[in-house]
Amino acid sequence: MKDTDLSRMSFDEFDEARDPRPDVQDFDRVVEAALSRRGFLRGVLAFGSAATAMGLGTLMGSTSAKAQAAARFAFTPVPIATDLDVHVPEGYSWQVLAKWGQPLFSGVTDFDASTGTTAEAQARAFGENTDGMEMFNIGGRQVICVNHEYANVDVNLPGRKDGLPQSADDVLLLQRTQGVSVMEVAEGADGWQVVIDSPLNRRIDHTTPMALTGPAAGHDLLKTAGDPEGRTVLGTLNNCGAGRTPWGTYLTCEENFNGYFGFASALPAEGDSDEVKKAKVDEANKARTDAMKRYGIGGVSRYRYEQFEARFDLGQSPNEPNRHGYIVEIDPARPDAMPVKHTALGRIKHENAASVVARDGRVVVYMGDDERGEFLYRWVSRDAFVPGGDTSTLLVEGTLSVARFSPDGTGEWLALTPEATGMTAAEIAIFTRMAASRLGATTMDRPEWVAVNPVAVEAYCALTNNTRRKAGATNAGGDPMEAVPDSPNPREENGYGQIVRWYPADDDHAAPGFAWNLFVMAGNPAVHKEGPMAGSANITEGNMFNSPDGMMFDRFGLLWIQTDGEDNNDGDFAGQGNNQMLVGDPVSGRIERFLTGPKGCEITGFATSSDGRTIFVGIQHPGGSWPEASGLPRSAVIAIRRDDGAVIA
Ligand code: FEO
Numbered sequence: 205m206k207d208t209d210l211s212r213m214s215f216d217e218f219d220e221a222r223d224p225r226p227d228v229q230d231f232d233r234v235v236e237a238a239l240s241r242r243g244f245l246r247g248v249l250a251f252g253s254a255a256t257a258m259g260l261g262t263l264m265g266s267t268s269a270k271a272q273a274a275a276r277f278a279f280t281p282v283p284i285a286t287d288l289d290v291h292v293p294e295g296y297s298w299q300v301l302a303k304w305g306q307p308l309f310s311g312v313t314d315f316d317a318s319t320g321t322t323a324e325a326q327a328r329a330f331g332e333n334t335d336g337m338e339m340f341n342i343g344g345r346q347v348i349c350v351n352h353e354y355a356n357v358d359v360n361l362p363g364r365k366d367g368l369p370q371s372a373d374d375v376l377l378l379q380r381t382q383g384v385s386v387m388e389v390a391e392g393a394d395g396w397q398v399v400i401d402s403p404l405n406r407r408i409d410h411t412t413p414m415a416l417t418g419p420a421a422g423h424d425l426l427k428t429a430g431d432p433e434g435r436t437v438l439g440t441l442n443n444c445g446a447g448r449t450p451w452g453t454y455l456t457c458e459e460n461f462n463g464y465f466g467f468a469s470a471l472p473a474e475g476d477s478d479e480v481k482k483a484k485v486d487e488a489n490k491a492r493t494d495a496m497k498r499y500g501i502g503g504v505s506r507y508r509y510e511q512f513e514a515r516f517d518l519g520q521s522p523n524e525p526n527r528h529g530y531i532v533e534i535d536p537a538r539p540d541a542m543p544v545k546h547t548a549l550g551r552i553k554h555e556n557a558a559s560v561v562a563r564d565g566r567v568v569v570y571m572g573d574d575e576r577g578e579f580l581y582r583w584v585s586r587d588a589f590v591p592g593g594d595t596s597t598l599l600v601e602g603t604l605s606v607a608r609f610s611p612d613g614t615g616e617w618l619a620l621t622p623e624a625t626g627m628t629a630a631e632i633a634i635f636t637r638m639a640a641s642r643l644g645a646t647t648m649d650r651p652e653w654v655a656v657n658p659v660a661v662e663a664y665c666a667l668t669n670n671t672r673r674k675a676g677a678t679n680a681g682g683d684p685m686e687a688v689p690d691s692p693n694p695r696e697e698n699g700y701g702q703i704v705r706w707y708p709a710d711d712d713h714a715a716p717g718f719a720w721n722l723f724v725m726a727g728n729p730a731v732h733k734e735g736p737m738a739g740s741a742n743i744t745e746g747n748m749f750n751s752p753d754g755m756m757f758d759r760f761g762l763l764w765i766q767t768d769g770e771d772n773n774d775g776d777f778a779g780q781g782n783n784q785m786l787v788g789d790p791v792s793g794r795i796e797r798f799l800t801g802p803k804g805c806e807i808t809g810f811a812t813s814s815d816g817r818t819i820f821v822g823i824q825h826p827g828g829s830w831p832e833a834s835g836l837p838r839s840a841v842i843a844i845r846r847d848d849g850a851v852i853a
Pocket residue numbers: 353444445459555574652
């Protein structure tokens with residue numbers, strides 16, 4: 205990997221290149237997947253088994269069924285796009301609500317289109333790489349929390365060689381570019397605006413103090429020179445997806461936290477050859493623990509924080525990474541309150557946190573660990589949620605479980621207890637992946653967002669893709685990662701992704717078991733006329749996409765699906781265009797395209813205004829100079845309304 209390539213990579217690509225997962229190929233076990241599309245899908249695909257045999261049109265063939273399905277989609281689907289613009293259906297309009305570097309307070313130096321912003325200004329301005337978001341109504345004020353997942357080094361540090369920091373101040377700028385923005389927004393004659401200087405506006409970044417709760421708080425593995433008690437952390441890292449609690453707080457989810465730590469001794473010096481660079485990394489990595497290897501921690505970090513700040517140097521502060529990778533709770537109504545990292549919900553590459561109240565009032569949180577062959581998790585609180593009551597134990601005391609899917613269409617939640625895993629509660633909280641491996645959890649095709657249907661007892665998880673799934677391959681813990689027909693992960697070298705859903709036993713999200721099937725398998729029926737890569741029957745040349753990622757239900761029970769995939773519109777991806785947002789109907793299986801993003805971006809993050817007449821969507825890492833005519837590209841949240849003012853979601 206050449207240094208010059210670094211700035212062009214997404215965070216996930218960087219992570220994979222730096223610490224490739226085991227990819228042991230047992231050639232004797234590779235079998236030609238000569239499966240017909242129909243035979244391959246068999247019973248696991250909800251619409252596939254019936255719909256492939258009859259054709260989806262036949263399934264939905266009656267006039268009333270067609271009318272019902274159509275009524276659920278109040279828009280004309282948009283075609284794919286390959287340009288540098290946003291497209292929404294006819295009768296809808298969009299505007300930018302907030303973009304990278306935009307001040308949230310008065311007196312902040314404005315953004316420079318060619319040089320970006322400064323550390324001082326960025327502390328009080330909207331961050332980069334918008335991701336998960338949630339809207340809160342606080343005493344009639346609309347307050348939106350927005351994640352800023354990572355930095356685009358060539359964009360956010362323009363002018364620095366390879367986009368890498370040259371000073372502690374550069375590091376501080378990158379740290380403030382990421383994190384979370386909390387901001388009041390309001391709709392006026394000119395559309396939606398940020399309310400500058402609202403008392404609820406707040407920036408949270410890689411330097412913000414936050415408290416730890418749960419079994420790992422105060423544990424020796426969390427103690428550092430800067431925090432000998434192991435109870436207060438600086439910063440939340442790599443804020444990817446999001447969620448909200450039933451009591452009105454925001455959950456921000458730490459995903460690729462591993463990429464911020466490195467060995468200072470492994471940093472390359474000017475003029476080092478590739479061989480010397482590699483030798484430094486190999487020598488430093490001898491100090492890695494098994495846990496560091498499982499989580500992909502080591503070598504040289506993405507942003508070289510370790511060059512300027514000791515707590516990111518694994519040689520000096522090996523426990524610092526144990527303090528990141530958690531679900532973090534932020535109270536948008538209390539701008540002075542310290543954010544809280546809840547260790548009981550596990551330390552993984554958290555994608556999002558989808559909460560629902562179970563039948564008996566206990567709080568359930570579903571969470572994916574986004575890495576090839578990692579797992580799907582569920583938290584169930586010990587105590588019941590009582591509106592207006594004490595909520596302090598609900599993300600602290602309870603049971604974390606991991607999913608095992610069986611080929612017969614059932615599954616179970618395996619409780620990660622000390623008895624079952626042979627690990628202490630603190631060890632389970634910190635080394636959650638290793639605990640889950642001990643129970644034989646199902647290795648998944650990169651679990652991204654989970655979404656819970658508000659009008660039916662079911663939940664969905666986007667399994668974005670897994671090009672390394674094949675016979676003989678394993679995840680970083682050695683768990684097998686072969687393709688299993690009649691499983692949620694049925695395809696080898698899966699570049700398209702799928703969405704699995706489950707129905708809790710007894711209509712109870714806290715029940716130990718569930719039934720499952722696939723809602724959709726993405727694919728390309730134009731390139732692959734048959735076979736598994738054509739996708740499921742509800743994928744056509746008119747609605748196809750790859751790599752489902754962001755996913756949220758609206759109040760009507762429609763599923764909004766956002767993609768973070770290959771947008772070269774070529775080869776296996778020909779005809780799929782730029783990343784996009786689609787709407788799926790859980791009842792009919794129908795999926796239609798609602799939005800296309802500018803080339804280069806991923807679409808991620810979805811929220812609605814209190815009245816449902818506006819939806820907010822995140823445009824992350826756009827190409828060109830979007831949304832400006834020239835200058836640096838700027839990630840942004842856009843607001844979309846219907847021209848007739850009707851409710852959208
Ligand atoms: Fe940050 Fe897995 O997406």
